[in-house]
Amino acid sequence: MKAPSEVLSSPDVVLGHLEDGSICLEDILKNPLNALLNHISSYEYIRTQAENIGQLELRKEMIRRELACRAELAEPSFERLLRKAYGWICDHGTSIGRPALALLCIWGFTFLAWRGWAAQEAAVTTWDVLYHTGGRMLPFVGGHAYVEEHTLKALRAAPHVLHFLSAMAAILSPFLLFLMALALRLKFRMSV
Numbered sequence: 001m002k003a004p005s006e007v008l009s010s011p012d013v014v015l016g017h018l019e020d021g022s023i024c025l026e027d028i029l030k031n032p033l034n035a036l037l038n039h040i041s042s043y044e045y046i047r048t049q050a051e052n053i054g055q056l057e058l059r060k061e062m063i064r065r066e067l068a069c070r071a072e073l074a075e076p077s078f079e080r081l082l083r084k085a086y087g088w089i090c091d092h093g094t095s096i097g098r099p100a101l102a103l104l105c106i107w108g109f110t111f112l113a114w115r116g117w118a119a120q121e122a123a124v125t126t127w128d129v130l131y132h133t134g135g136r137m138l139p140f141v142g143g144h145a146y147v148e149e150h151t152l153k154a155l156r157a158a159p160h161v162l163h164f165l166s167a168m169a170a171i172l173s174p175f176l177l178f179l180m181a182l183a184l185r186l187k188f189r190m191s192v
Contacts (some may be wrong), residue, residue, distance in 0.1 A: 039069045060094060060186060067092040090179040093186055099179040108177075109136045110169045114162055123154040136170040138177075 047062035071083035085093060090099050111133045118124035130153050 033073070036069050036073045040066055040073070040183045043069065056189060064094050089176075090183055093182045094177070095185040096180055096187065099176040099183070102172060103137070103176040103180075106169050106172060107133060110137070110165050113165055114158070117158055117162055121154050123151050125151075128155070133166065133169070136166045137173045139170075139174055
């Protein structure tokens with residue numbers, strides 16, 4: 001399978017040719033297994049050719065499309081679920097905004113839950129809740145460094161549901177930060 005040089009001249013031309021032939025994401029649901037394999041091999045070929053001529057945007061798009069096809073090709077399993085989640089959360093490593101928005105939503109929900117509880121506690125202020133939830137979400141920020149002892153005791157006495165929310169936020173935030181860093185790396189990658 002060879003592509004003429006004019007096809008690889010710009011990303012718009014290549015994407016136009018691909019979309020004229022068939023639209024992968026729509027055909028995935030309709031076509032048999034061979035169609036997916038043909039799409040993957042086409043995307044791999046165009047990706048390598050784009051890398052050879054220094055078309056990084058086209059290469060990035062082909063990687064994204066190839067991963068989307070591979071997610072559909074995977075058999076129903078935990079791996080397929082992870083591949084789909086990777087696509088939903090960060091558009092296969094190309095979106096910075098989606099993981100940032102997810103991180104912001106998780107922090108906002110956790111902050112509001114803690115703030116709702118803290119409104120009943122005299123020893124806990126909004127700043128204390130901000131330090132506590134921010135310290136859990138961002139591993140490099142010490143949330144307990146600025147909290148006084150009596151406030152820390154009040155935070156420890158919070159309901160278990162709030163501690164569970166904080167633990168889930170603390171587990172998910174490094175993954176979301178990693179996905180943001182992955183997209184930033186891909187966005188600012190330069191050709192040699």
